[in-house]
Amino acid sequence: MSAPAGDMFSPAARAVAAEMGLSMGRANLEVFAETLLALARGDRDLLVVTSDSRGSGKLVGFGQTLPDQHIEVGIAEQNLVGIAVGLAAAGKRVFAVSPACFLTARALEQIKNDVAYSDHPVKLVGISAGVSYGALGSTHHSLHDLAALRAINNLDIVVPADNVETAAAVRAAAAHGRPIYLRFGKAPQYTLPDGDGPFEIGRGRILAEGRDVAFIATGEAVIHALQAGRALSAEGISCTVVSVHTIKPLDVQLIRRVAQQCRAVVTVEEHSVHGGLGEACAAVLMQAGIDVGLQIVGIADEYTLTGSQADIFAHYGLSMESLAQTARRLLIARDKGRRHEPGPGNRSKHVSHESDPLQRRRPAHSQSRAGAPPALPPSGMG
Amino acid sequence: MPETMAPPELELRRKSVQYRRRVLEIIKHAGAGHTGGSLSCVDILNVLYNRILRVSPQTFSDPHRDRYIQSKGHSVEALYVVLADRGFFPESELWTLCQRGSHFVGHPTRKVPGVEHNTGALGHGLSVGVGTAIAGKLDRADYRVFVLLGDGELAEGSNWEAAMSASHYRLDNLTAIIDCNLLQITGRTRDVCCNEPLDAKFEAFGWEVRHVDGHSIEDLIEVLSYRPEGRPLAVIARTIKGRGVSFMEDVAKWHHGVPNDQEYQAALAELDAQAARLEEVAV
Numbered sequence: 001m002s003a004p005a006g007d008m009f010s011p012a013a014r015a016v017a018a019e020m021g022l023s024m025g026r027a028n029l030e031v032f033a034e035t036l037l038a039l040a041r042g043d044r045d046l047l048v049v050t051s052d053s054r055g056s057g058k059l060v061g062f063g064q065t066l067p068d069q070h071i072e073v074g075i076a077e078q079n080l081v082g083i084a085v086g087l088a089a090a091g092k093r094v095f096a097v098s099p100a101c102f103l104t105a106r107a108l109e110q111i112k113n114d115v116a117y118s119d120h121p122v123k124l125v126g127i128s129a130g131v132s133y134g135a136l137g138s139t140h141h142s143l144h145d146l147a148a149l150r151a152i153n154n155l156d157i158v159v160p161a162d163n164v165e166t167a168a169a170v171r172a173a174a175a176h177g178r179p180i181y182l183r184f185g186k187a188p189q190y191t192l193p194d195g196d197g198p199f200e201i202g203r204g205r206i207l208a209e210g211r212d213v214a215f216i217a218t219g220e221a222v223i224h225a226l227q228a229g230r231a232l233s234a235e236g237i238s239c240t241v242v243s244v245h246t247i248k249p250l251d252v253q254l255i256r257r258v259a260q261q262c263r264a265v266v267t268v269e270e271h272s273v274h275g276g277l278g279e280a281c282a283a284v285l286m287q288a289g290i291d292v293g294l295q296i297v298g299i300a301d302e303y304t305l306t307g308s309q310a311d312i313f314a315h316y317g318l319s320m321e322s323l324a325q326t327a328r329r330l331l332i333a334r335d336k337g338r339r340h341e342p343g344p345g346n347r348s349k350h351v352s353h354e355s356d357p358l359q360r361r362r363p364a365h366s367q368s369r370a371g372a373p374p375a376l377p378p379s380g381m382g
Numbered sequence: 383m384p385e386t387m388a389p390p391e392l393e394l395r396r397k398s399v400q401y402r403r404r405v406l407e408i409i410k411h412a413g414a415g416h417t418g419g420s421l422s423c424v425d426i427l428n429v430l431y432n433r434i435l436r437v438s439p440q441t442f443s444d445p446h447r448d449r450y451i452q453s454k455g456h457s458v459e460a461l462y463v464v465l466a467d468r469g470f471f472p473e474s475e476l477w478t479l480c481q482r483g484s485h486f487v488g489h490p491t492r493k494v495p496g497v498e499h500n501t502g503a504l505g506h507g508l509s510v511g512v513g514t515a516i517a518g519k520l521d522r523a524d525y526r527v528f529v530l531l532g533d534g535e536l537a538e539g540s541n542w543e544a545a546m547s548a549s550h551y552r553l554d555n556l557t558a559i560i561d562c563n564l565l566q567i568t569g570r571t572r573d574v575c576c577n578e579p580l581d582a583k584f585e586a587f588g589w590e591v592r593h594v595d596g597h598s599i600e601d602l603i604e605v606l607s608y609r610p611e612g613r614p615l616a617v618i619a620r621t622i623k624g625r626g627v628s629f630m631e632d633v634a635k636w637h638h639g640v641p642n643d644q645e646y647q648a649a650l651a652e653l654d655a656q657a658a659r660l661e662e663v664a665v
Contacts, residue, residue, distance in 0.1 A: 018427055047520075071516060074550075079509045079543035086513020089499065090443060090521070110540075114510060118492060118500040 002039055006134065006308030008219055009227075013320040016227045017190055025191045028166040028184035028220070033058035035170040040069050044150060046093045046174060047071060051080040057097045057127050079103045081110035081124070088120040093145030093174055096104040100126025100142035100183055101133075105340065108148060115179045116154040123173045124181045129159075130220070132142060132185040134308040142183075143299050144262075146247055147275025149181055156180040156245040158201060159219035162192045165245050168199035176201070183219065185270070187309060190223045192243065205259070210238030213327040215259040216275045217268035218244045221318055225268045228323035237331065247277055255284050264293035264330035270313075273298040293334040295326050391599040392664055397467065398428050398599070399657045402626040403650060404463045404476070410646050412479040414488060418623040418636040420460035422563040422596070423530060426619055427464045429530060429602040439470045442496060447513055448525050451499045452560060453507020454532035455489040457605070462486060462494065484489035505538025507531065508558060512547045515556040515614075526609070527556045534566030537575045542587065548614040549588025556614040557606065558589075561596065563623035567637045584616040596621035627652055 009017065017024075025031075040046040040062065050072045054060050063070040071087070073079050073089070077098050084096035096103070103126050110199065115122045126145060133140035149157055156178055160166040166184060173180050180201075193207040207222070208229050215225035222243045229239030240258045244251060259265050267278035278296030285292060297317050305315045313319055317326060389395065401424045409415030417519050429438075435448040452461050459479070466473045471494065478484035480594030485493040490518050499510050511529040518525050531541065548556050560580060577583070581591045590610040592602050596619030623637070624630030627649040630639070641649055 068520065073543075073547055074548075076542040076543035078505075079512070079547055082506060082509020082544065083513035083542070083547065085499075086510040086514075086515070087517045089449075089510065090514045090517030090518075092517055110506060110509070113500060114506055148546065337398050 006310030008310045008313065010319065010321065012231075013125065013149070013224070013227050015307055016230050016320065017223075019192070020226075020230055022190045022223075025163040025189050026187050027188050028160060028163060029186045030058050031163045031166045032125070032127075032170050032182075032184065033062060037062050037065060037165045039171065039174050040066050043093065043174075044069065045091065046095075047087055048095045048097060049073060049080055049084045049087070050079050051075055051098045051102070053098045053127070055334075056099060057125070060357040061096065064286070075288060077106040078110050081107040081122070082114055084122045084124075085110070085114040085118065085120045092232045093121075093123070095125055095173075096126060099127040099133075099140065100145050101140050104142060104148060104181075106273035111149070111155070111181075116152050119154060120179065121177050122179055123176070123205035124179070126181060126183040128186045129183040130185055130302070131309050131312045132187065134310075134312065137306065138304055141304060143184065143272040143304070144275075146269070146271050150248055150275065150280065154179055156201060156249065158245055159183045159247055160245050161217075161219055161222035161243045161335045162189045165199050165205075165243065166192060169201075169245065172199070185220050185309070187220070189220060192222065192226065195243070197325060199245065202246045202249045202251060204242045204244045204246070204254045206240065206242050207256070208239060208241040210240050212237045212239060212263055212331060213259060214240040214242065214262040214265045214275065215323065216242050216244055216255060216258065216265060218247060219270055221268045221270045224313070224318055224320050225266070225323055228327065231320060231324045232327055235317050237327065239327070244277060247280065250280055250284065252284050255281055256288050256290060259285050259290050259292050260293065263278070264295075264327060264347055266295050266297060266323060266327050266330065267335050268308050268318060269298045270318065271298050272301060276302055293330040295330055297323065298300075383462050389660075389663055391603070392660065394428055394432055394599045395660055396657065397432065399626070399653055399660065401428060401460065401463050401467070403653045406627070406641065406646065406649055406653070408463070408476050408479045408661050409459055409640055411477055412481070413617060413640055414480050414638070415640060416456040416638045417459075418565070418630060418633070418638075418641065419454060419457035419532065419561070419563070421625045421627065421630065422621040422623045423457050423561045424455070424460050424464075424577045424625070425599060426530065426559055426602060426621075427460050429599060429606060431464050431468050431490055433603050434606045435528070436525070439495065442470070445521075446523050446525050449511070449527045449529070451507040451511050451529045452498065453488055453501055453529050454504065454535050455501030455507075457532075457561075458488060458490050458528040461490055461497070464479070465494070468496070470494075486497075487635050504532070504535040505540040508541050508544035509547070511555060511556055512544050512551070512557070515548070515553040516551055517557050518555050519551065519553070523554065529556070529558050531558055531560050532566070532576070533560055533562040533564060533577065533580065534571045536560070536577050536580070545584065545587040545589065551613045552612050554610045557617060558614065559606075559617045559619055561611045561621050562618050563621040563632075565623045565632065565634050565637070567634065569634050580618055581616075589616045591616045591618060593618050593620065595619075599627055626656065
């Protein structure tokens with residue numbers, strides 16, 4: 001089932017991508033399926049298990065080409081994970097594939113006990129993750145998966161950003177000796193710059209380096225952060241952009257280093273603002289005593305807006321324009337030595353004020369002292 | 383031992399009494415444990431590990447070994463006691479049950495030699511067994527996979543997902559044994575959430591079903607030796623929770639009751655009397 005996709009990139013964002021020489025690739029989902037088939041052709045013990053999700057997972061071709069290496073369990077995610085574990089216990093290399101929303105909620109106990117606690121190196125693949133399903137609604141969104149899975153011991157979490165990271169992540173997962181969760185969406189992705197090195201589980205990739213703002217992003221939100229960084233550079237604001245494709249184990253050293261080199265950090269993820277990359281970074285920075293302005297941009301803790309993935313990204317501040325605006329606000333607040341106003345990432349007034357104890361405690365008159373940011377260029381979002 | 387006078391399977395009958403005694407000893411020592419359920423499945427484990435399963439400490443990493451998954455993980459004391467007797471680890475380690483830093487957790491973990499899968503949350507073992515049985519089919523291996531389920535556990539819907547897959551994939555290398563003691567922590571399974579008739583349910587899911595007295599060594603050997611063709615086997619083993627200690631039998635409060643000193647001595651005396659009677663018959 002699908003709903004209107006919408007355009008993930010504004011004309012301005014597309015212009016920035018063109019200026020950077022970035023080309024539009026395919027959906028990470030397609031690259032996943034293609035890479036898996038290539039691996040499986042040479043490895044009879046590599047199996048894929050689906051829960052009526054072969055179509056959603058672009059795995060119809062896999063099943064037709066290698067029928068003995070495809071196990072179908074029907075619409076039964078708990079059974080999907082349990083069977084994957086039983087196969088892995090018998091020495092198979094198993095990819096269990098299902099929409100992230102169902103896989104990581106319906107089968108959470110199987111993931112916790114049968115995969116992670118029992119220590120079987122199953123490769124859990126959450127497809128059409130985040131808000132990929134857009135207007136199909138919250139039943140189909142996975143905005144909880146990183147938070148839920150981060151708290152489970154013995155499970156690595158990888159969220160590739162583009163086709164290159166996806167292919168590398170799938171290959172790495174196939175050879176990985178530990179339980180692992182891969183997560184990606186179904187929309188076509190720009191191919192990111194090479195950055196400072198090849199994909200390696202547990203090691204973030206620096207895509208751009210600057211001294212003012214560090215965008216620490218993960219998955220398919222990285223491109224928007226990269227575009228925002230580029231847009232800001234035209235204003236003389238230099239930005240670091242990091243693809244933190246591995247949420248666990250987190251590249252703590254890299255996060256500390258890029259934060260120390262900048263005045264403000266914006267974390268960006270297609271996930272709830274609770275429990276994902278942003279809070280993980282906040283914990284790292286606070287515990288390291290790194291004093292830097294920080295804004296966690298993600299999906300607010302509220303009944304999610306109905307709309308396409310593009311609508312939801314724009315509404316919750318994950319577009320290039322909103323991310324650039326958030327960074328400007330952070331810098332202004334930082335330079336004034338005052339606490340910053342909530343950025344567009346927390347644009348839901350109800351939620352941001354309720355959930356921010358600092359704002360609740362602030363006397364009413366200080367709202368004006370905090371000051372509105374100066375006039376800004378049009379965001380280009382119409 | 384005068385073989386001609388001995389009742390059938392005297393050695394295993396002796397073991398069942400010894401296992402029950404040891405289960406009580408380690409639960410008393412730990413001050414915790416699932417007494418009723420462990421006593422109810424002792425004879426099943428006895429027969430599996432001493433007559434049926436092709437597995438030993440030496441062959442535990444052999445890909446062709448038979449597998450046993452204890453989905454009703456709370457009856458872990460019975461499993462630990464039988465594994466110790468089979469030489470998977472020294473008996474002395476049993477006394478570390480639930481002690482600080484011990485691998486002998488209050489539910490099975492693979493850190494204990496001989497344990498195939500970590501269990502404790504109910505409704506997980508059958509799917510894992512299905513997966514390993516499918517792998518056996520893919521590899522044309524001849525190992526069998528046994529999964530022990532509680533009758534109360536069958537309220538977990540995941541069991542029925544697994545049951546559908548098992549018949550869909552014609553897993554005649556998979557046997558589910560239901561330790562059907564008719565009790566769960568709250569009371570009668572029939573009163574908590576009735577799952578009867580179990581045989582008709584499994585048959586409707588495409589399984590072959592056999593009933594057995596879950597405390598008859600001879601009958602358990604016979605039914606667990608049977609290999610169906612083209613479909614999985616469900617063995618409904620009628621058992622008595624707390625079996626072997628009169629005041630624990632068929633009483634829900636002994637689900638995880640730990641005997642006080644008086645009860646403990648009375649229970650051991652009953653088991654010792656059973657052991658003595660076996661020797662009288664043997665002579």
